Each structure stands twice: as C-alpha cells, then as structure tokens.
Amino acid sequence: MSITLLLSIFSLININLFPRYDGVVVEFVGEHICRPVVQASGNTVRVEFNEPVALNENLALPLWIDMLASDSFSVTIEFDLLISSVDWALSGDSASMIVFGRAEEEVLLPPVAWQSPPAPPDTTLWSDSLVLAALERGEGSPWLVDFDCIVLDPGHGGRDPGAVGRTGSREKDRTLEISLMVRDLLRIRLPELRIVLTRSVDEYVSLGARTRIANRNRADLFVSIHCNAAENRSAHGFETYFLSRARTDDARAVEMLENNVLELDEVSAVPDDPLSFLLADMAQSIFQNQSSHLAGAIQNSFSQAFPVRRDRGVKRAGFYVLRGAYMPAVLVEVGFISNPEEEQWLKSLDFRFKAAQAIVESIVEYSEREN
Ligand SMILES: [Zn+2]
Incomplete structure (x- = not known):
C-alpha cells in the first residue's frame, strides 16, 4: 500500500528549542536532513522539506511557542512573538539543522540552553x-x-x-x-x-x-x-x-x-x-x-x-x-x-x-x- 511505502521513507526528526534574548533557536536533529525552504511570516516560521518527514514532538512547549505542528513535508512553528527574520544552517553531515527566528522585540530571557526539569527525587x-x-x-x-x-x-x-x-x-x-x-x-x-x-x-x-x-x-x-x-x-x-x-x-x-x-x-x-x-x-x-x-x-x-x-x-x-x-x-x-x-x-x-x-x-x- 502506498501509505506503508510513504511511511518507510519518512525521515524522523527530533526538535529542540532554545530561547534566546533575541529570538528562538530551533534545532532539527535526524539521520539525514534534506535542504529545506525556510520562511517566516508574522509570528510563524515554516520549514518545508522536499521529502517526507515525521516529527518526534513529545516535548513540552515553552510559553513563547504557541504551536508546533507538522504535516508530511513541513514543520510549522507558531511563536508568541513577531519574527522579523529567519536564518538557518545545515551541518556538514546533514544530521542537524538550526533555524533561528529573530524576534522583532527583545525577548527578556538569558541565553542558556533549554533543559527539561530533573526527575523527582526520592x-x-x-x-x-x-x-x-x-x-x-x-x-x-x-x-x-x-x-x-x-x-x-x-x-x-x-x-x-x-x-x-x-x-x-x-x-x-x-x-x-x-x-x-x-x-x-x-x-x-x-x-x-x-x-x-x-x-x-x-x-x-x-x-x-x-x-x-x-x-x-x-x-x-x-x-x-x-x-x-x-x-x-x-x-x-x-x-x-x-x-x-x-x-x-x-x-x-x-x-x-x-x-x-x-x-x-x-x-x-x-x-x-x-x-x-x-x-x-x-x-x-x-x-x-x-x-x-x-x-x-x-x-x-x-x-x-x-x-x-x-x-x-x-x-x-x-x-x-x-x-x-x-x-x-x-x-x-x-x-x-x-x-x-x-x-x-x-x-x-x-x-x-x-x-x-x-x-x-x-x-x-x-x-x-x-x-
Ligand atoms: Zn485571590
């Protein structure tokens, strides 16, 4: 069946989010990430791939991200703030890609990495x-x-x-x-x-x-x-x-x-x-x-x-x-x-x-x- 075929060639991508004072860094990590088309408009950044992708998105969204969604070829991130421009770079081995959405206004956050909360102690x-x-x-x-x-x-x-x-x-x-x-x-x-x-x-x-x-x-x-x-x-x-x-x-x-x-x-x-x-x-x-x-x-x-x-x-x-x-x-x-x-x-x-x-x-x- 065509669905099975499509699924078998999905490239599975993990996403990490790093808030910064001047915007948000979104990191895509996968086995092989193909060159995307990245666009920003208003408070939305859209990353379009020319091959099917599946998103591993069991992550708690920080407050300044309203929505993270994917269809078979693209990922859409809706921010809580206006994005003035977007830059991106793909690593040499194509295993990771960074998209930086620059916020129109300063985001009052220190530039440290996002970490999930530690496990509850005994x-x-x-x-x-x-x-x-x-x-x-x-x-x-x-x-x-x-x-x-x-x-x-x-x-x-x-x-x-x-x-x-x-x-x-x-x-x-x-x-x-x-x-x-x-x-x-x-x-x-x-x-x-x-x-x-x-x-x-x-x-x-x-x-x-x-x-x-x-x-x-x-x-x-x-x-x-x-x-x-x-x-x-x-x-x-x-x-x-x-x-x-x-x-x-x-x-x-x-x-x-x-x-x-x-x-x-x-x-x-x-x-x-x-x-x-x-x-x-x-x-x-x-x-x-x-x-x-x-x-x-x-x-x-x-x-x-x-x-x-x-x-x-x-x-x-x-x-x-x-x-x-x-x-x-x-x-x-x-x-x-x-x-x-x-x-x-x-x-x-x-x-x-x-x-x-x-x-x-x-x-x-x-x-x-x-x-
Ligand atoms: Zn009260």
Whole structure:
C-alpha cells in the first residue's frame, strides 16, 4: 500500500528549542536532513522539506511557542512573538539543522540552553512523623537543607473564579497565566530546580489540597499567586503577604477575600484537628524570617520592574492557603483586578511577563541565599 511505502521513507526528526534574548533557536536533529525552504511570516516560521518527514514532538512547549505542528513535508512553528527574520544552517553531515527566528522585540530571557526539569527525587526519605517531630522541636522541615523544589500555586480555578474585573477578566485565568510563565522562566534560570504546580489547568483545587501538594513534594518554597480586589476601584499596586495574624484592616480584608473560597471547599478540607492546625501555625512561625525575606525580595523586584506603580509593601495575614505549608510560604498580589487600569494591564502579555520575571528574580535571589 502506498501509505506503508510513504511511511518507510519518512525521515524522523527530533526538535529542540532554545530561547534566546533575541529570538528562538530551533534545532532539527535526524539521520539525514534534506535542504529545506525556510520562511517566516508574522509570528510563524515554516520549514518545508522536499521529502517526507515525521516529527518526534513529545516535548513540552515553552510559553513563547504557541504551536508546533507538522504535516508530511513541513514543520510549522507558531511563536508568541513577531519574527522579523529567519536564518538557518545545515551541518556538514546533514544530521542537524538550526533555524533561528529573530524576534522583532527583545525577548527578556538569558541565553542558556533549554533543559527539561530533573526527575523527582526520592521523597520517601522524610516520613511525616519525622517532619512533625522536627516542627514540634521548633526546627524547620528536615528536607529544607537544599533548595531543590518549589511549589507554585496559581490562585483559584475551576468553579472558583476568584475576583472578577469590570470587563469580565477573571483572577483564576490571570494567576494561571502568570504562574505558567514563572514556571517556564524558572526552568531556564534554575534548571536543577524541581517545579510543581498546584494546578496547571483551569480546575478547582481546595486550599487544603494546595499545601498538601507542597508538603508531599517536600517543597522548599511555596509561592501563591493572586490578583487583588477592593471595593474602592481606585485601589492599586502590588503587595506580598506572609502568614501571620492580620495586622491591618486592609490586610484583614484581603485575608477575608482569599479565605472566602473555604465556603466552596468540601467540609473535609477544613481542618477539624486543632493540633495539626496549631502545628501548621507553628511551622509558619519557624519559617517567618525566610518567608518575610522572600516577600521583601518580591516587592523589591516588582518596584524595579514597575517603578511607577505603587509598592504597597510586605504584609502579614492569616491566609488559609499558607497555613498548612511546612516550608517558607508567601502570597503575591500582583495587581488589582478591580482597578480598571490594572485590569487592562493584567490582560496584557507584556505586563504578565514582567510580573512573572519579577517573581522569578526574587526566587533566584532567595535560592542563592538559601543554598
Ligand atoms: Zn485571590
């Protein structure tokens, strides 16, 4: 049959992606790559071969690539950014080809190679009873020695939309988009770091489940990402919280807003065991210095990224989502979705990218201090 014949002469090609500050390098690796025709238009690069190819494409696309698709003779890559020109080169032995799509605007990324996240370590090393015993002695969780795992927590999700802006923008969408960017950027900056998300799609995850994910993964840091909301539409700026009793009325209001979702949780998600609740509070007081240091670092890097926006400072509040975490934990409110101007910003990729970068910078700084 003709299909079998066609398949038998397919040249199998693997693809690697390397983001750079000035564009993206796409590497094609195969047994023999024939000379292609490479074209760029808008945000798309198309590589056409004059013989059938099959793509080995089981790879997680970084955020700045929207789509990677192939038909029998060509490969199409759709970028998240405009491509101004494209260059390519084939190696002497025809076993690899590099296509460089030059971005029209600078991509704010360091020029390092893409690496897939490392395999999860053996987490059976620390039993829960060891962890609880350490906390009861006023010591940190025993796995915190090396900074090798972070949990990113995109606020809300699924049936819990979070705050909703005047033009219908939902907090749960914005927090997920920013968190995924933080993940992608962290993979580049700290390739050895294991990154776990409490959700990577639009789904409901109870507040209790979020910290359970962090504890189960023996994470060294828990970062919850939210958008703020206030009755007063002119309220604006960014602020970062760590766990404590709320100190100000404003902090108490934000605490109420973010804890509200408890009503949506299954009854079982609300702790009925006062001892474990107390222990969780103790844990966060052990980590208070580290948490407040990270919160300060996040505020600093936001001030640098957004010098004209209002720095609302580091605050303390009793967020339920931070409570069960046996590791330093913070909650970032990147902006007010209830403020019309900030809602528009939150809708822009550029703003979200800058916010993600600011979060990443502070995590990198934190990791350097901790390791
Ligand atoms: Zn929220």
